[in-house]
Amino acid sequence: MVHDFDPFALRISGDFGVRWYGLSYMMGFICAYILITWLAKRQRAGLSVQMVGDFITYAAIGTLVGGRLGYVLFYGPDLFMKFKSEFPYWGVLAVNEGGMASHGGIIGIVIACLLYARKYSVNSLYLLDLVAVTGPIGVFFGRIANFINGELVGRPCDPTYPLAVKFPQDIVSVARSGSRETDGACSGC
Structure with a gap:
């Protein structure tokens, strides 16, 4: 989400x-x-x-x-x-x-x-x-x-976790850093 x-x-x-x-x-x-x-x-x-x-x-x-x-x-x-x-x-x-x-x-x-x-x-x-x-x-x-x-926001979690939430500012920062890992773009509730 x-x-x-x-x-x-x-x-x-x-x-x-x-x-x-x-x-x-x-x-x-x-x-x-x-x-x-x-x-x-x-x-x-x-x-x-x-x-x-x-x-x-x-x-x-x-x-x-x-x-x-x-x-x-x-x-x-x-x-x-x-x-x-x-x-x-x-x-x-x-x-x-x-x-x-x-x-x-x-x-x-x-x-x-x-x-x-x-x-x-x-x-x-x-x-x-x-x-x-x-x-x-x-x-x-x-x-x-x-x-x-x-x-x-919370700590990074597995993106498949059902309560994981992706925050737009984290998605943008991951995209700008060029990191292929997207785990940092979501946080658990």
């Missing part, structure tokens, strides 16, 4: 629309909200059900800001100095130029938990535990979006 998924769940016009990647973030935060609400009803650790929405908002902002700044700091520092006359004007805000870094998102979530704990007098370790419990759900949805976008 050749990977040919459209990264847009709903294309509005040109390069603008709802992407699977954005939906995966949304689903991760919704699932985290549901699970943390369920836990808050059963635990006596200082986070009430009414506080969960604010906490998820802090975590979402921490994830997005941390993820983007992590990418810019670690992989594209030139984006700090890139300015354009059209939206989004500043390279740091142009998420279509590079994207986000998971380690930056993790740092952002930790900072968001510390800020929330300080503002609302909640145990910061409890909040970090909640994030540790719900984070894998977000990672699950994120990896599905990575697959749809053709990112983070």
Whole structure:
């Protein structure tokens, strides 16, 4: 099978629309909200059900800001100095130029938990535990979006494997290198 998924769940016009990647973030935060609400009803650790929405908002902002700044700091520092006359004007805000870094998102979530704990007098370790419990759900949805976008491909496998997927960028790189071996052009799911 050749990977040919459209990264847009709903294309509005040109390069603008709802992407699977954005939906995966949304689903991760919704699932985290549901699970943390369920836990808050059963635990006596200082986070009430009414506080969960604010906490998820802090975590979402921490994830997005941390993820983007992590990418810019670690992989594209030139984006700090890139300015354009059209939206989004500043390279740091142009998420279509590079994207986000998971380690930056993790740092952002930790900072968001510390800020929330300080503002609302909640145990910061409890909040970090909640994030540790719900984070894998977000990672699950994120990896599905990575697959749809053709990112983070797996290791080379036998092309006859029934779940093997050939990614167009790998097929082109194998063709350009002149290699006769096509095993490098597919990755297992």
